[in-house]
Amino acid sequence: MKRLLLSVATVAIAVAAGFAAGRSLPSASIAVPVSAPSAVAAVPELPATITLSEPKLANLQLQIGQAKAGPLVRAVSATGSVGYDQLHLARIKPTARGRIETVDVTAGDRVVAGQRLAVLDNFDLSAAHSRVLSAEAALSQAKAQLAAASAAYDRAANLIRSDLVTQAELEARRATVATMEADLRTKEAQLRQYHEEEARLLPVRPAAADSGSSSDQPPAVSRGAIVAPFAGVVDSVAVATGEIVDPATPIFTVSDLSTVWVQADVAEKDLGLVKVGDAVEVRVNAFPGRVFTGHVTYIPDAIEPTTGMAKIRCEVPNPDDALRVNMFATVTILSPQGDDGVTVPSESLQEVNGQSVVFIPTADRRFAWRAVHTGLIANGKTQITSGLAAGTPVVGQGSYWLKATLMQSTIPDQG
Secondary structure (H helix, E strand, O other): OHHHHHHHHHHHHHHHHHHHHHHHOOHHHOOOOOOOOOOOOOOOOOOOEEEOOHHHHHHHOOOEEEOEEEEEEEEEEEEEEEEEOHHHEEEEOOOOOEEEEEEOOOOOOEEOOOOEEEEEEEHHHHHHHHHHHHHHHHHHHHHHHHHHHHHHHHHHHHHHHHOOOOHHHHHHHHHHHHHHHHHHHHHHHHHHHHHHHHHHHOOOOOOOOOOOOOOOOOOOOOEEEEEOOOOEEEEEEOOOOOOEEOOOOOOEEEEOOOEEEEEEEEEHHHHHHOOOOOEEEEEEOOOOOOOEEEEEEEOOOOOOOOOOEEEEEEEEEOOOOOOOOOOEEEEEEEEEEEEEEEEEEHHHOEEEOOEEEEEEEEEOOEEEEEEOEEEEEEOOEEEEEEOOOOOOEEEOOOHHHHHHHHHHOOOOOOO
């Protein structure tokens, strides 16, 4: 019995000692089972190349381009609007005061060079023509008088041999002939002057035939046709039949829209990049995907104080009249930087793991990817500052699907 009590007391003392020792240890020394922290998932290593099956390669329809060396171009983007080419915009005024007899066109009509727009009963032309007729009659009379005086002189010259006419009378007739000759020259000069005055009042017709004339009969002498100076569109008609007009007021506006001016609003910070002669690309909402090309023709000396923009004038050919006046436009000015560099089609570049890469065909159905550094972007091209040499073939259209195939190759096979 004593032995049993002694054993129980010994166990109790040991437990108490262990409890006291446990309380005296620092908490950091207490062994607590803790699960190991999970490792951060590493970026999977990409294979250097990918290989496509023949059916997949056929479906992707990849386009192979090339890294090219050439002049570097900076693209300056701006908004703008389409306007008239002011050098091919005619505000037509009558050559003289008169009454409009007929109006042959309306606003929106297309006309050719020399086509009749209206018929003007030209008051000044009528008076000028009357002076021409009077001068022609006077010239005819002077010719007749000179002929009579010359005949009289010839008769006197024959009669003087028979002493039937005195020398004094012969000299008088010679003087009369000289006077008539001088008068004839005066009448001829006067007629030329009146013809010139009449010609200045007549419409100047281009070489093209008057295909737009509404009448097969020529107008009356006092009337003058008002004609189109060049082929174009009638933008405005500011006159009606029967109105009295004078040379101070335009009555027609004709524009040639085969070229247009696009005013591009370029920010002050970009103004130093733009030069006269730089190529431009113009896009309008009416024709998605179409690019109209032209060049910069004028840079103003001042910027708009309210907007801080400079209105750059760009001349753009418009052979099919697709661009209309007042259309809103997006303008890209391509400004050469004076240095050469390597460029690739912008669609060749893809982003993989935070870096720009291109895909290079290396063998049949095999493609390698290469990291590159990029620079200027313009005209669908991107500058490669390092990582790629000129002449290297690169995948253009379809490079996105190569990127997708490359990334898919890093996904573990679950099957």
